[in-house]
Amino acid sequence: MPDTQPNNPLHGLTLETILNRLVEHYGWEELGREIDIRCFTHDPSISSSLKFLRRTPWARAKVEALYVATCSPL
Structure with a gap:
């Protein structure tokens, strides 16, 4: 069974990557x-x-939600 999650915008991203992108953006x-x-x-x-x-x-959930709302590709 393939390890893909096509509907999960956070799949394959580390918390560090998410945080770095948010800091870069905001x-x-x-x-x-x-x-x-x-x-x-x-x-x-x-x-x-x-x-x-x-x-x-x-707190992690809030960070992930903000990332999905602002930085994840459509």
């Missing part, structure tokens, strides 16, 4: 306004944000 300041979590608003970095998002399912 910048840290705007990303912190879109998703008000401390790792985006106080001394943000990719590595600290990844640590938090990997441990916090609700």
Whole structure:
């Protein structure tokens, strides 16, 4: 059985890729306004944000939803 998910816009993307694309698109300041979590608003970095998002399912879900809404190809 093939390992494809044609209807999943996040298939094949790592959390790091998603976060990098969001930061590129919004910048840290705007990303912190879109998703008000401390790792985006106080001394943000990719590595600290990844640590938090990997441990916090609700925050990761918000990041993934924002990515799908703004950055995923149609």
